[in-house]
Amino acid sequence: MRFFNTAGPVDAVRHYTLPPLSRIDLDDVLQLIEQQKYFVLHAPRQTGKTSVLLALMALLNRGERYRCLYANIEGAQAYRGNVDAALRTVVMQLATAAEVYLGDRRVKDWALEAVREQSGGGMLAAILTRWSLESDLPIVLLLDEVDALVGDALISLLRQIRAGYTQRPRAFPQTIVLCGVRDMRDYRIHGSDQEIITGDSAFNIKAESLRLGNFSREEVNALYQQHTAETGQAFADGVLHRVWDLTRGQPWLVNALAYETCFKLKAGRDRAQAITVEMIEQAKENLIQRRETHLDQLADKLREPRVHRVISRLIGGDIPNDTLPTDDLLYVQDLGLVTLTPQIAIANALYQEIIPRELTWSTQVTIAQNSIWYIRPDGGLDLPKLLAAFQQFFREHADSWLERFDYKEAGPQLLLQAFLQRIVNGGGRIDREYGLGRKRTDLLVQWPLDTTQGFLGPVQRVVIELKLLHKSLDATLREGLAQTADYLDRTSASEGHLLIFDRRPGIAWEQKIFQREEVHGPYRIQVWGM
Structure with missing residues (x-):
């Protein structure tokens, strides 16, 4: 039985899969090869780059015009500044790939000769020249994980390729495709003299940069329908929409x-039972709590300064006086964390939930809370009691806790989410909306009222709107009430709370702390100052 693949290249025999070459403009790629161009293919991790390259190699080798080889050179990363060791690894990986994919053992002999006679600054060019001269067909070389190399090793690789470029196709590959997570412009290479060299300056022969995108909605549906066709198991109404x-x-x-x-x-393993939206939600929660490798890598990227500058603004929701650097925006887009059209936003709802949870995970597990204190006799959450407890907690501990966050700009919003997450982990759910220009963070707390039915039964829905006080309290309150009422209307929630964080220096806590009820249209909204 086939299954959904989450590790490594797809195999149509074992996996549900979309045709890899349908995900690129194959005509454009073939034209670049025909024109003897060198180009870049980049995409976020676990997007399908390797599957596309392997399929392209198979296609070209079925024809009679090119000899194509795929090689993953990530192993050279371990040698960092040791150019000889790194390039030796690259060359030997090429030789191994030639034997595995092409059945060509000659390349290993040439590689051993190059390693003996050349330094790291020349051995790659030597083997590519020898192979091209000996080949009866022009060479097309697909190098994967190129941006895993760093420092002088990466500079050497790029410059050897650039030096051999004018010899193509007779004495150097007709086309070389460099593949990785980042576009070439995002390579910031620190040489041994600490000079910073950008990828485009070290590899100015690049003709184009192609980006491998996500699945379309139609492709997601087609992939899932392969499971239905093979097993008979249906996906209930709303599932495919929620997955998208x-x-x-x-x-x-x-x-x-x-x-x-x-x-x-x-x-879900019962094929007679349709997959429901609630199953998808449980699967989502399982992936987050297990901190799967893909999600863990995402969390690691949040520590990078270029990522921090963008994501902190999105979580805070404010448009700063200064603009975000273009390179930072494009870099975070290349990592797959954000989309830039029609305006900048976190790339998907799952990342939108994971990011604040990852940023506050250690806080969640160290805040001493127990949801039993906030559960009403009818099984619902007592949100006024819970928020009153947070208000007191924030007054007593805000300064020390906020200092622990890497993302201090969004500290109050993150601290509340950590406080709430610890509570709802007992059976509830938090949906989050935030982004540049929103000037607030919207939280929708959902809590099942019948433990036997879970989210299939009655559910308590509560809106919590978070705002930072920038203008006067009256102006912030007017704006916040309107936004809370709008979110109440959109979510059909039964209860709404507006939290206003006053972070202005020199303001006494007695002035910041308050609680009152306001009426906006048909809604009664609890307002909390802190």
Whole structure:
């Protein structure tokens, strides 16, 4: 039985899969090869780059015009500044790939000769020249994980390729495709003299940069329908829409949600039972709590300064007086964390939830809370009691806790989310909306009122709106009430709370702390100052 793949290249025999070459403009790629161009293919991790390159190699080798080889050179990363060791690894990986994929053992002999006679600054060019001269067909070389190399090793690789470029196609590959997570412009290479060299300056022969995108909505549906066709298991109404909302077609997320739901959840393994939205939600939570490798890598990226500058603004929701650097925006887009059209936003709803949870994970597990204190006799959450407790907690501990966050700009919003997450982990759910220009963070707390039915039964829905006080309290209050009422209307929630954080220096806590009820249209909204 086939299954949804979450690790490594796809195999149509074992995996549900979309045709890899349908995900690129194949005519454009073939034209670049025909024109003897060198180019870049980049995409976020676990998007399907390797599957595309392997399929392209198979296609070209079925014809009679080119000899194509795929090689993954990530192993050279371990040698960092040791150019000889790094390039030796690259050359030997090329030789191994030639034997595995092409059945050509000559390349290993040439590689050993190059390693003996050349330094790291010349051995790659030597083997590519020798191979091209000996080949009866022009060479097309697909190098994967190029941006895993760093420092002088990467500079040497790029410059050897650039030096051999004028010899193509007779004495150097006709086309070389460099593949990685980042576009060439995002390579910031520190040489041994600490000079910073950008990728484009070290590899100015690049003709184009192609970006491998996410699945379309239609492709997600087609992938899931392969499971239905093969097993007979249906997806209930709303499932495909929810999967699209959570993933926006990010390939690993699409496959991981389906694999978790259809092959790991006990209920999902019953092929007579349709997959429901609630199963997808449970699968999502399982992936987050297990801190799967893909999600853990995402969390690691949040520590990078270029990522921090963008994501902190999105979480805070404010448009700063200074603009974000273009390079930072494009870099974070290349990592797959944000989309830039129609305006900058977190790439999908699942990342939108994961990011604040990752940023506050250690806070969640160290805040001493127990949801039992906030549960009413009818099984619902007592939000006024919970928010009163947070208000007191914030007054007593805000300065010390906020100092612990890497993302201090969004500290109050993150601290509340950590406080709430610890509570709702006992059975509830928090949906989050935030982004540049919103000037607030919207939280929708959902809590099942019948533990036997979970979210399939009655659910308590509560809106919590978070705002920072920038103008006067009256202006912030007017704006916040209107936004809270709008969110109440959109979510059909039964209860609304507006939290106003006053972070102005020199303001006494007695002035900041208050609680009162306001009426806006048909809604009674609890307002909390802190």
